[in-house]
Amino acid sequence: xxxxxxxxxxxxxxxxxLLTLTVILLLVFSKTVYSENLYFGTTIDQEKESGYHYLxxxxxxxxxxxxxxxxxxxxxxxxxxxxxxxxxxxFSCASCxxxxxxxxxxxxxxxxxxxxxxxxxVNLELMINNMxxxxxxxxxxLYESEEMLALTAYLTDQSxxxxxxxKTNGPAKVFFExxxxxxxxxxxxxxLSCNQCHDDLAGQKLRGDTISQGQVExxxxxxLMWRSSASRHRMFAWCNSALRAEPFQLGxxxxxxxxxxxxxxxxxxxxxxxxxxx
Amino acid sequence: xxKHLRGLIFTSLAFLLxxxxxxxxxxxxxxxxxxxxxxxxxxxxxxxxxxxxxxxICHILPIPEEPNHxxxxxxxxxxxxxxxxxxxxxxxxxxxxxxxxxxxxSYFQIKELYRVSVKYVGxxxxxAQQVEDVVAYLFSLxxxxx
Numbered sequence: 001x002x003x004x005x006x007x008x009x010x011x012x013x014x015x016x017x018l019l020t021l022t023v024i025l026l027l028v029f030s031k032t033v034y035s036e037n038l039y040f041g042t043t044i045d046q047e048k049e050s051g052y053h054y055l056x057x058x059x060x061x062x063x064x065x066x067x068x069x070x071x072x073x074x075x076x077x078x079x080x081x082x083x084x085x086x087x088x089x090x091f092s093c094a095s096c097x098x099x100x101x102x103x104x105x106x107x108x109x110x111x112x113x114x115x116x117x118x119x120x121x122v123n124l125e126l127m128i129n130n131m132x133x134x135x136x137x138x139x140x141x142l143y144e145s146e147e148m149l150a151l152t153a154y155l156t157d158q159s160x161x162x163x164x165x166x167k168t169n170g171p172a173k174v175f176f177e178x179x180x181x182x183x184x185x186x187x188x189x190x191x192l193s194c195n196q197c198h199d200d201l202a203g204q205k206l207r208g209d210t211i212s213q214g215q216v217e218x219x220x221x222x223x224l225m226w227r228s229s230a231s232r233h234r235m236f237a238w239c240n241s242a243l244r245a246e247p248f249q250l251g252x253x254x255x256x257x258x259x260x261x262x263x264x265x266x267x268x269x270x271x272x273x274x275x276x277x278x
Numbered sequence: 279x280x281k282h283l284r285g286l287i288f289t290s291l292a293f294l295l296x297x298x299x300x301x302x303x304x305x306x307x308x309x310x311x312x313x314x315x316x317x318x319x320x321x322x323x324x325x326x327x328x329x330x331x332x333x334x335i336c337h338i339l340p341i342p343e344e345p346n347h348x349x350x351x352x353x354x355x356x357x358x359x360x361x362x363x364x365x366x367x368x369x370x371x372x373x374x375x376x377x378x379x380x381x382x383x384s385y386f387q388i389k390e391l392y393r394v395s396v397k398y399v400g401x402x403x404x405x406a407q408q409v410e411d412v413v414a415y416l417f418s419l420x421x422x423x424x
Binding site: 185186187188189190191192196197200201204205206207208241244245246247 | 331335336345346348349381383384387391392394397398403
């Protein structure tokens with residue numbers, strides 16, 4: 001017979017060993033989670049949430065209803081523009097790409113990406129203008145023009161439900177790193193960086209407004225405050241101005257880099273354009 | 279003569295502070311930044327001004343007539359009982375002196391900022407007098423008063 005005291009001691013030892021093991025396991029586990037989210041600021045335990053998540057019920061309903069969502073008109077115009085012949089050669093997008101519902105599915109989810117011909121980072125807007133210049137000899141659309149917003153909305157709509165999935169390695173790496181630097185750089189008279197609000201304080205209230213994670217999968221959005229559709233870059237510029245920082249040009253390298261970083265940051269979020277935002 | 283001298287001291291002190299925001303000694307903070315003492319009533323008006331960067335964006339204040347006080351920073355109700363005037367002044371001038379990671383803007387800083395928009399280059403969020411007015415207002419907020 002083993003005395004009771006020995007059993008108790010054994011039990012204690014077992015308990016201590018188990019506890020140590022659990023702690024080690026937890027540490028290893030949290031380490032892997034951490035390294036996956038290495039660049040996601042301090043919100044390593046926070047799930048990715050679309051801006052939709054932070055909307056009021058009313059606005060969510062507005063976005064969900066394809067008959068009421070004001071962003072849908074833009075898609076309709078985009079569908080027309082896809083077919084419209086333009087430029088000296090008399091081509092339309094459809095002349096080469098045919099039915100966007102087939103040729104363009106999932107494409108928008110991969111932008112911004114490297115334009116292999118030029119070795120430069122391009123987003124959907126810049127790619128459209130490249131195509132117009134090179135293959136249609138048509139004039140470029142202005143960045144925030146109704147046409148550009150419409151065509152990007154139409155193309156993004158062909159990727160609805162596809163997860164954001166951008167490449168950040170190879171030639172894209174240098175742009176990605178710059179974008180990340182931008183995101184963590186304090187700027188403006190208010191001396192704030194993007195991550196301080198959109199990583200650390202998402203979900204909290206700035207006066208009446210809820211701070212979102214600043215995800216980009218709902219763009220082009222329809223912004224009620226502006227009563228118009230808006231691109232990702234317009235939103236960047238607005239956010240910068242709100243910090244009393246000098247914004248960059250829409251379509252600038254700086255915003256392209258930031259867009260790549262944000263698209264990577266939102267990896268896996270499903271394209272939900274046109275989002276409705278305050 | 280003495281009046282002029284006083285003005286000169288105030289101006290140079292303000293100049294010194296605005297230019298060396300990182301070296302805030304307790305000694306400097308004992309003095310008002312401006313020629314005139316802070317006025318709590320004016321301070322309250324500044325804090326309520328939605329066109330400027332207002333405390334209400336992030337803090338709760340005993341101003342029930344204004345809706346939607348922010349909740350990011352600590353509540354400022356009764357802050358005058360908890361913090362000294364010097365401490366409040368320091369917090370407004372350069373909050374990063376105590377917490378380098380602070381998200382609170384520095385209300386009296388014009389240097390060492392990145393890409394300030396043209397409209398605001400060389401300007402601090404508050405003037406010296408506005409800092410003093412807000413300090414006076416915040417210091418007037420005592421516990422069990424409201």
